[in-house]
Amino acid sequence: MLVLTAIAVVRMRSLFAIAMLSGVFSLLSALLFVTLDAVDVAFTEAAVGAGISTVLVLGTLALTSRFEKPTKRSPVLPLFVVFVTGAALIYGTLDMPNFGSPEAPAQMHVGPDYLEDSVHEINIPNVVTSILASYRGYDTLGETAVVFTAGIGVLLLLSGLRRRRRDDEEDESEEV
């Protein structure tokens, strides 16, 4: 299903349909996250991918154009690049542990420690929250700062011109 949606995105010309399909893609991947036990992630993906991203892409389309122009470039070189990269990636996965294997290196070190220590050190049921906010508080602080910076960047890019264009209306929103 996911692959079908992705291929549909490749084939489509109408950007509106692409925006909708990317929302569908996000919802499908949220379902996949639920089956992989990552309920928090699925929650975020559903809210962000299907909600906010779609609105943002649609907002951009309203400001730009609705259709993609057919490109004249030949798809041979990109296809070649993609196949070589894909082959390298799949070659890289050959040494990976089996899916769901409890002996995988990823399950051996910090993961179980967090699960065990969190019970008496943090004492809240949702281990994801306890790692997010406490064990890895630095990471989360950094990520909040990234979100903050991206927001400032968007404001710098998009609200400067508006002020110039509507100088006469600038009475109640000086701080924009």
Place this chain on the structure above:
Amino acid sequence: MGFELTQEYILGHLNYWLFSVLMMTGLYIVVAKGNLVKKIVGLNIFQTSVFMLYISMGKVTDGTAPIFPLDMDVDPDVIYSNPLPHVLILTAIVVGVATTALGLALIVRIQEEFNTIEEDDILKIERAIVQTENAIHGDAMGGRA
């Protein structure tokens, strides 16, 4: 390499291969398509497939979501999936949408500046600008510009 192509091996690696295919679909959109909005959507597909790769690494067979019972009476026999990838990806998704918004904002500015969001057209316009500037300043710099 020392591996055999058994059924168990294939089933155990099918998830990685599926995510690689998805990742390459996203990469193809980014590389081959000229429309900037479509490139961003392709980048999103690429990003989501990386997320899936991480989450699938954290899955343990017969495991359940890493949330303890409300009374904190943890049963040692219950297997929980690894919560660490969940944390990393959870924050990455929100950061991802913020950076996507930044990219879309850049596209909007490009549209206002060049009146197109097709890569080929933008290149053409930029080349024309460079040529006119060379024509103006070329003589002043001794023909070296």
Place this chain on the structure above:
Amino acid sequence: MRHHLILRVITKLLVGAIMLFAFYVQFHGDFSPGGGFQAGVIMAVAFILYGLVFSLHNVQQVFPPWLVHKLVALGVLIYAGTGIVSLFLGYSFLDYGAFTPDHPSHGQHYGIFAVELGVGITVTAVMVAIYYAFAGRPPRLSDEEW
């Protein structure tokens, strides 16, 4: 959007429920799936939905842009401030045990609460600010062209 009666009525009903759900996700995040990031996004969705169905002007009367821009910074300040407070109490940065030295796991609860609040405020404000920035531009396509 003058004519969409059903959309307008449903939106009025839904916005309150969405906000309530956002608060639930924010403050119940310790016990069930959820937390600052998700709650922030859901909260922002409530404002964005209101802005889409009614108008940008209406939603900006409820949640004015200057307030949004202040909140963007306030969230990060709460987060970093929590770390600084624990620093001043003689513990390391972001060590929440500092808040109740005789019962470390309670301190962790307070710390996580404050930090998640900061995250939630920043994410809400950034998403709403981004939406305002996009929607505040004069569109090139009219409603009929879609």
